[in-house]
Amino acid sequence: MASMPSTSVSVNGHAPHTNGSSSHESTSPSETSAATFDANTAPPSSSSYPSNGLPEQIRSNSHNEEIVSHLYHAGFQTGNYADTVLHVHQHVYRLHAIILSRSPYLAHLMSTSPQTSGQRVIYVHLDQEPEVTQEGFAIALGYLYSAISLNLIREHNARGVLAAGCLLGGMEDLCQYAYNVCRQSMSIDTIGAWLEFVDSIPSPSDGSATPDIASTSVFGQYAQRLKDDVFHFLVVTLPEVLEVQRGGLDPSSSGRDVLLQIFSRVPFEMFKSAIESPTFAIGSDQTRFKFAKDAIELRKRGVARGLGAEETVVLAFGQGNFGNNVHVTRKLRKRPLWKVNP
Template sequence: MSTSPQSGAQRVIYVNLDQEPEVTEEGFAIALGYLYSAVSLNLISPQNARAVLAAGCLLGGMDDLCRYSYEACRQSISVDTIGAWVEFIDSIPSQADGSTTHDLSHSQTSIFGLYAQRLKDDVLHFLVVTLPEILEVQHASSEKSHGRDVLLQIYSRVPFDMFKTAVESPSFRVDPTGSDQARFKFAKEAIDLRKRGIARGSGAEETVVLAFGGGNGVGNSVHITRKLRKRTLWKVNA
């Protein structure tokens, strides 16, 4: 088996990886090695787990390898790697209702199959629940803390749809009580940072609204919106 075209009389199965950027030579080699020995599982690391998962899904029939590498991917999501994982799941197409589309034939993440949605759910859960806990923003004695600053910086670089989903979730707790006012204030600060970063030059304006009666701990009262800025019209007198 080869990843490059071969010539001659030898019988070779050619696998074209040019259209599968998630499959690296290392990941492919580990997956091939697994065909002969489960010892190859020991070669899976946080750095190559996604490539191994992609290779396992490409070759098929490697359920144990895929489960093992998926778990390694899930455990590798951290404060240091969340940016790369956010970029990855942002490339996963979604339908209008928020679910992953079944037609992923033109997506570079289509190779992951059902694991694409599982990884997407894992990253969102990390953003909404795990990250604030790790940074201890829920237990900070004041709103000026290093953990909160790190959380703001991460959320200032998250794509809008992901930002909206995370901040609107009642599970996103940035104070001891998980109040809507705290999420609202956090969203305002994050949006202010986003105006100077990811949202700059987008032609759209992001805003946050705390619904009337918000802060009572019931339901979701924080709403993030984005609308196109109106173009300035100039009146010319003839």
Template sequence: MSTTPQPTGQCNIYLNLEQEPEVTEEGLSIALGYLYSSVTIRAITSQNARSVLAAGCLLGGMDELCNYAYEICRQSITVENISTWLQFVDAVPAPSDGTSTPIEQRQMPPQTAIFGPFAQRLREDVFDFLVVTLPQTLNVGGLSTPISPHPDGQPSDAGRDTLLQIFALVPFDMFKAAVESPTFQIVGSDQARFKFAKDAIDLRKRGIARGQGAEETVVLAFGGHNGGSTVHVTRKLRKRPLWKVNA
């Protein structure tokens, strides 16, 4: 963003929005309108909130607007749009406390850097949605969850099946953290969490993990975990095949 002074005392403001794909014309229009009247805050909806937040962070000095847009974003995370939010958080680097399996660290890409601290807050909101809200919403393992026939003849939990389809799309670092979290009690036992992770990894092999040159696995530890997680997800690079050349 740059400004050019004019002879009349006015300034032209140039915004290079090509480098900020999160900022749309609608979001920028609402943010600029907020400079003149706080009434424009009423134009923020679940559809444009993230763009307004990005525009507000870009322009700066709009704490009320940004906090309001962020809250709309947080409340708008649903089963229907979770795939879009997963694409967003995939660009937000995961924090590391040094206690989990090392995960490849990346620099924050430009499309999420614009959000500043809101990027990490949104990432945490998506994580909480996956671990707490989503299993409850889908009533995973609940008595009222619709049951349908499974190809192998076993009853299928429709809520669990939907949760599996969603977790098959979750970026690895968040998938690992979610499955290993004791808060993620889909049925209330470590064995159920382990079985869920195993089924999800089978789906991920045909989707998000395909072609990455890495293999995801899950193990269940027994005893001596002192209240920690007994379910552990790891990812390791596949060994390249060795070719023997006869001289």
């Protein structure tokens, strides 16, 4: 019987063979048995099957690294063979759709942007995302091509990278790394900027009103985590760094002055929580009360000024454990009434 003509279809350069098998001319049963016997009994050569497969693994890792390096340098940095043009922050990137599709955000943009020419053109509008900086966005874009972008994250750009990574999506490792750099960057020198960031995070709504979407909403879960880290820095790390001990604050100490200056800029809800927290180990209730009063006096000249509210501190005796007897309150100032003569 005449044999059927064979056909071969290639998909991305791969022949349609199963598990790497190849097609051969038909053989007789005896030839098949002999071939099977030889294959089953012949010992594998050392050159075909190296011990533990280590040489192949090493070569595979090296090969993969070469590919990723080529993608990053020739693809991302140079833009060779690009099929997509991305516009953001008055900057233009020549990129590759198959790589950009790793980001759910960019994949959606590509799928919803009309393609009128040979190259796809997409626009990323970040007017409502001030936390996504140009540098942060560029690092996050590069991470789609290679993890080498992690080496570019520094304390000054980590928050912008985190914002960009959260926006683009699909890069949790990058976000976690940038978040850790943010957390480690909190210091006496940087706490002012972090307090401004915390102040822009909206408080949880009680459901009575629809809160405005804040610029920090891009951070998702990381916004609350950073807020918690700032609080921990204020009540635990900062007193340790300034050598403020549980034994009490010396009114003339430089550490107390620095602590007061910082607490004079803390948003009210966090200020209240910090003063009332039992983990804020600065001494007895009386010491904490005196510190809170001095801080509020400074706050009247700063963050509390012009807000139409008056902050006070109360020392209660015998109502709880250490740290639960000092309470901070805020009440609205009454507006003066003007009498109009008829």
